[in-house]
Amino acid sequence: MTNLGKKHVGESSTSQNKANKKKKRFRLTVEQIQQVKDFLKKCPHPDKDQLIQISEEVGLKPKKIKNWIYNNKTQEKTQVDKSANKTLRTENEKLRSENIAMKEAMKKIICPQCDSERASNLENLKAENQRLTDKILWYSILLGGENF
Numbered sequence: 001m002t003n004l005g006k007k008h009v010g011e012s013s014t015s016q017n018k019a020n021k022k023k024k025r026f027r028l029t030v031e032q033i034q035q036v037k038d039f040l041k042k043c044p045h046p047d048k049d050q051l052i053q054i055s056e057e058v059g060l061k062p063k064k065i066k067n068w069i070y071n072n073k074t075q076e077k078t079q080v081d082k083s084a085n086k087t088l089r090t091e092n093e094k095l096r097s098e099n100i101a102m103k104e105a106m107k108k109i110i111c112p113q114c115d116s117e118r119a120s121n122l123e124n125l126k127a128e129n130q131r132l133t134d135k136i137l138w139y140s141i142l143l144g145g146e147n148f
Contacts, residue, residue, distance in 0.1 A: 026064065028058075028060070028064075028068060032058045032059070032060065033068075035054070035057060035058050036054060036058060036065060036068060036069070039054045039057075040069065046069070048062070051065055051066055
């Protein structure tokens, strides 16, 4: 089977001009791609003999088929990863917005007046704690000179 006269995937006149300057880029025809994909549906992990068989059917070298399969699987995995990444980003944004909303709701529950009362109450408790600690220390010195 020859590739003459068949349109390759992604081929254009500008790519033909560039091909003259650089190493010619190899592309499978639409028919060849379909044949390889059909074969991969039947056998997703072909061995050497199966690669030779499909290469004869398609009219290409087994190495070209093997490389195309590898590149295609890599491309599919990348697409799946991008899709999963997009889903995770969306979920993450949703959780962030929920978190912000919950923080705002918590601010509304504790009024500023109660919060200032709590802060002054805390200062009073710290002062009381220090006073009692000093008193205990003074009594321990009076009773026997032992520190607690």
